[in-house]
Amino acid sequence: xxxxxxxxxxxxxxxxxxxxxxxxxxxxxxxxxxxxxxxxxxxxxxxxxxxxxxxxxxxxxxxxxxxxxxxxxxxxxxxxxxxxxxxxxxxxxxxxxxxxxxxxxxxxxxxxxxxxxxxxxxxxxxxxxxxxxxxxxxxxxxxxxxxxxxxxxxxxxxxxxxxxxxxxxxxxxxxxxxxxxxxxxxxxxxxxxxxxxxxxxxxxxxxxxxxxxxxxxxxxxxxxxxxxxxxxxxxxxxxxxxxxxxxxxxxxxxxxxxxxxxxxxxxxxxxxxxxxxxxxxxxxxxxxxxxxxxxxxx
Amino acid sequence: xxxxxxxxxxxxxxxxxxxxxxxxxxxxxxxxxxxxxxxxxxxxxxxxxxxxxxxxxxxxxxxxxxxxxxxxxxxxxxxxxxxxxxxxxxxxxxxxxxxxxxxxxxxxxxxxxxxxxxxxxxxxxxxxxxxxxxxxxxxxxxxxxxxxxxxxxxxxxxxxxxxxxxxxxxxxxxxxxxxxxxxxxxxxxxxxxxxxxxxxxxxxxxxxxxxxxxxxxxxxxxxxxxxxxxxxxxxxxxxxxxxxxxxxxxxxxxxxxxxxxxxxxxxxxxxxxxxxxxxxxxxxxxxxxx
Numbered sequence: 001x002x003x004x005x006x007x008x009x010x011x012x013x014x015x016x017x018x019x020x021x022x023x024x025x026x027x028x029x030x031x032x033x034x035x036x037x038x039x040x041x042x043x044x045x046x047x048x049x050x051x052x053x054x055x056x057x058x059x060x061x062x063x064x065x066x067x068x069x070x071x072x073x074x075x076x077x078x079x080x081x082x083x084x085x086x087x088x089x090x091x092x093x094x095x096x097x098x099x100x101x102x103x104x105x106x107x108x109x110x111x112x113x114x115x116x117x118x119x120x121x122x123x124x125x126x127x128x129x130x131x132x133x134x135x136x137x138x139x140x141x142x143x144x145x146x147x148x149x150x151x152x153x154x155x156x157x158x159x160x161x162x163x164x165x166x167x168x169x170x171x172x173x174x175x176x177x178x179x180x181x182x183x184x185x186x187x188x189x190x191x192x193x194x195x196x197x198x199x200x201x202x203x204x205x206x207x208x209x210x211x212x213x214x215x216x217x218x219x220x221x222x223x224x225x226x227x228x229x230x231x232x233x234x235x236x237x238x239x240x241x242x243x244x245x246x247x248x249x250x251x252x253x254x255x256x257x258x259x260x261x262x263x264x265x266x267x268x269x270x271x272x273x274x275x276x277x278x279x280x281x282x283x284x285x286x287x288x289x290x291x292x293x294x295x296x297x298x
Numbered sequence: 299x300x301x302x303x304x305x306x307x308x309x310x311x312x313x314x315x316x317x318x319x320x321x322x323x324x325x326x327x328x329x330x331x332x333x334x335x336x337x338x339x340x341x342x343x344x345x346x347x348x349x350x351x352x353x354x355x356x357x358x359x360x361x362x363x364x365x366x367x368x369x370x371x372x373x374x375x376x377x378x379x380x381x382x383x384x385x386x387x388x389x390x391x392x393x394x395x396x397x398x399x400x401x402x403x404x405x406x407x408x409x410x411x412x413x414x415x416x417x418x419x420x421x422x423x424x425x426x427x428x429x430x431x432x433x434x435x436x437x438x439x440x441x442x443x444x445x446x447x448x449x450x451x452x453x454x455x456x457x458x459x460x461x462x463x464x465x466x467x468x469x470x471x472x473x474x475x476x477x478x479x480x481x482x483x484x485x486x487x488x489x490x491x492x493x494x495x496x497x498x499x500x501x502x503x504x505x506x507x508x509x510x511x512x513x514x515x516x517x518x519x520x521x522x523x524x525x526x527x528x529x530x531x532x533x534x535x536x537x538x539x540x541x542x543x544x545x546x547x548x549x550x551x552x553x554x555x556x557x558x559x560x561x562x563x564x565x566x567x568x569x570x571x572x573x574x575x576x577x578x579x580x581x582x583x584x585x586x587x588x
Contacts, residue, residue, distance in 0.1 A: 022387040121567070
């Protein structure tokens with residue numbers, strides 16, 4: 001072999017090495033999907049689809065009649081998540097619009113690190129404050145025995161999903177072309193009218209993507225809801241009821257199960273559903289974001 | 299009159315969105331104030347260097363600090379090289395096409411997978427299938443998987459900031475692709491990669507759900523020597539806080555200890571974030587001079 005051939009061989013070997021590393025991410029994703037499916041499928045087959053997804057009775061350790069309905073958990077997860085979004089979306093979009101369009105440079109220098117630090121606060125610390133600060137405050141406000149319920153979880157998850165919503169919405173609002181705003185201002189609209197009638201609507205797809213990502217975070221959050229929501233496994237009637245989400249159920253029960261048993265496998269079914277839910281939410285936000293980037297790069 | 303109305307609307311609108319920003323600042327200040335004011339009383343030399351005593355109602359959190367350290371080390375060793383190599387492939391080698399689209403899609407979706415699902419996956423894969431048991435290794439690898447999408451994204455951002463002309467210069471002199479990357483790209487991207495890595499690690503150090511089933515222990519004060527400890531269970535700061543605030547039999551009595559643990563955890567994470575931001579700042583300044 002000539003030196004040149006050796007060099008070419010070496011180069012292509014190095015490229016292959018880097019490529020194989022790139023494939024690891026794909027392998028992990030497929031690995032998670034298939035492992036959850038393999039571990040969960042036997043339970044799905046044995047218990048039956050309707051007894052899992054259409055029943056809200058979850059009692060896998062009952063000595064008389066075990067039941068594996070996960071409907072109550074799905075409803076609880078969605079309820080806490082939607083509550084969180086109801087709080088976080090208006091505040092998040094307003095804050096993003098403020099940073100992107102109104103704030104003075106000095107104010108921006110303050111708000112941006114604040115959001116970064118907020119994003120870094122561990123979920124277990126947020127949950128801790130949920131128990132000690134938010135819970136008692138809610139109990140006093142609504143006159144209930146304790147404040148560990150769905151609304152507590154929603155408030156905490158709102159705090160946790162705000163950084164995601166704000167930073168991505170802000171990117172979207174900042175990247176609205178200046179011409180759009182100039183055109184609006186030239187027609188006699190003032191800055192506020194321009195902001196809410198031109199700038200924010202133009203950034204809408206980015207904002208929607210940010211909300212979806214925030215939603216994904218809220219659905220998958222574990223420790224916060226485990227600590228602050230009261231963990232009652234029933235379909236909640238109101239936001240003041242204690243709830244137990246899908247994530248919390250896995251966290252509470254996996255340690256007590258027998259490996260390979262029906263209870264163990266049913267937890268993998270929950271994880272699989274969770275995986276699919278967040279996958280879809282991310283996919284939607286991704287599609288919206290891609291489309292929006294295409295529009296703006298034209 | 300109408301004109302006045304429009305002006306008032308603008309004032310009101312700006313006021314409301316400014317208020318939302320102030321609300322967020324206040325939320326953070328409140329969180330920090332609450333934890334600092336109530337946690338600082340428990341901080342003492344003994345608290346930081348002693349193990350928990352008397353059924354965890356006395357003593358300190360040293361084993362939890364050490365446990366968090368070792369798990370984070372395994373996380374870095376696993377996630378950082380793979381993250382850097384993947385980013386190098388995506389930014390330097392890969393051509394636009396289906397392959398790169400699939401890899402990117404996988405990375406984005408991995409970053410959205412809930413941490414508890416990583417925990418379950420790590421439990422089934424590392425603890426059971428690969429027979430690593432409940433150990434520092436299993437937990438570190440699980441956290442490594444969780445951190446991977448962040449290290450990849452951060453490393454890629456860092457590679458993107460290296461100007462094209464650096465590569466062109468080397469290539470024009472006859473260097474091969476790999477020589478170019480090694481001498482003219484990676485050295486300039488490493489500080490940026492480091493920033494992203496530390497940020498990712500700070501998030502991993504605060505995670506609880508992924509280590510829940512893969513090795514973290516309620517109480518594990520024994521600290522064996524280096525290689526043996528990797529195969530054993532451990533205590534970790536976030537899990538210790540969880541235990542102290544929900545599972546302990548004397549919850550009110552140990553509350554100051556829980557606050558102290560929260561304070562140590564928050565200080566650890568904020569200082570890691572600040573370190574990362576400082577490196578990024580230095581790096582940018584250096585760049586401007588080039």
